[in-house]
Amino acid sequence: MEILRFDKVCKRYPMGDSVVDALVDASFSINEGDFVSILGPSGSGKSTLMHLLGFLDSPTEGGVFFEGRRLEDISGTQRARIRAEKIGFVFQAFNLLPRMTVFGNARLPLSYHSKPPADADERVHRALALVDMEHRAHHKPGELSGGQRQRVAIARALVNEPRIILADEPTGNLDSKTAATILELFEELNRQGRTIVLVTHDPKVAERTKRQIHVLDGRIDRET
């Protein structure tokens, strides 16, 4: 079942007097249960693609569809709601709030639900248990290692039981051993049926996914 679809999506940015084509005619779809990597070197348009996938940006041309609905037809508030309830984000720099505890960070997306679930705390415990971080629930991010912080970020992405998890260079700030465990965690989550899109510049990371979309100079070069 299709969750996300890009249909001839273009994204241009004005840069002084000229216009930069960050993404040109990108078409692909993400289906339920997919484990997809978007692979490309720095400046290839991966981040633009990620922002469009996460409804943080709008295309200049073409259509982005989420569960069959065209992005342009969805208001800013509704997009925020979709991000809160149906999309899980994992960032390269973890992006945890330093003054909040692990529990508070993992719970944050539930605060922005239109109707915060009654079992919110239970969900947070479940998500933290899934990434093996429940025992550090009351610690602050500053007290954790890089790998542990990324686990908390993954728990935060899982807590709203999203339709899709978007991970932007999730292993970029980690040593190879920790990176391997994080990738194993993604594989396990995918085995459990979760849809994951992983943006990376590292072919070895991309190899761990079931499908790779290669991006080069703002174009989709090929899919493998």
Place this chain on the structure above:
Amino acid sequence: MNLFSGILNGLAEIWAHKLRSFLTMLCVMLGVVSMVVITGFVEGMFASWSRNLAERGGLEKVSTGNTEPPARQEAIASLSKGLTLGDALHIKRVLPPGFHISPEFDLRTTLFRRGKRDWLRVQGVTDGILAINRYEVGKGRFFTELEVRDSANVIVLGTWVADRLFERGENPVGRFVDLNGQPFKVVGVLTHYELMFRQWNTLRWKNDVAFIPVTTALKKVGRSEKLAWVNVQVDDVERLNETVDTITNVLATRHNGIYDFKVNTSEGELASFAESKKNSVFFAGIIGGVTLLVSAIGIANLMLASINERVREIGIRKAIGATGRNIFGQFLVEAIALSLFGGLMGMAVSISVIDGLRSFLPPDNLPVLSSSALAVGFGFSVLAGVLAGVYPALQASRLDPINALRYE
């Protein structure tokens, strides 16, 4: 994000920047304190003035004095002798029995006793002054009606006069003082009066006076027929105008139609004080308002600095689902929490300051803790927080999440 978690979040941010937040709250607190304490003093002053007015006969007092006749009567002014004891007796006869009347003769003179001298105000009066100006005799007695009728050489001293003429511990009652070369027997000493302390005692005039019978003052000391004042105290302020008319009619008749007298009440004084009170409260409001404006600017500044430091956090929150409204609410709650705590601190400090002042100021002139001033001060502080928080919160809510996430 609900209000409760918003407040908790706001408190966490305040705690994270303790000194900065405390200084901002201090501004809010000072605004509330200045408003409440100044209003308290104004209220206290009004209470003190009311008491002072009551000590001088209150609103029920009708005071009649001499004045220049109008220009058109200048040529025939000699037809009137001015305000005399006969006028006072006549007024007493026509007014209802419950009214007090006090004919008064004023002179500045020197009292002597055993090498000590005291330059003071001596008033020739009857016992009517006791009721009208709320005098009480602390030691001895006041002079009797008989002594007034006989123009006896008796005198009642105010406490300061007694202190200056007699040795400490010496009882003045029964002893003699010299007035204009005549011996006067001290029959009593008045009670000591104090409203505000030391040189600010607004009732010091009640201690710095001596009374002799009005007849003695006129015949033996002043050698005049003319009184300074005829004061009347009505039993009900409702009868004030009626009494003013009666006195005017009596005097106009007795003075052969010469209007060389003026009949006054305290209503004008009351109106002018009410006006001053209004102005003072307004002034207090201005001071408090300016301080709160400064605190509002402080809060806005703090919030803008805080937003600048938390751009990335805003980006993260937006990326994981916060709407612009959520972010707006979060920062507004923080601003309100700052002003709310500043306002609460201000209320607590105001109460303590007023309590403290009340503990060492004399009981007659205490600042009043006004609940309305507290409420207005607190309300204004919260309002300052809201107004100061809106712009920074709006700025935060409008941040682009992509740029905010890239912010280092």
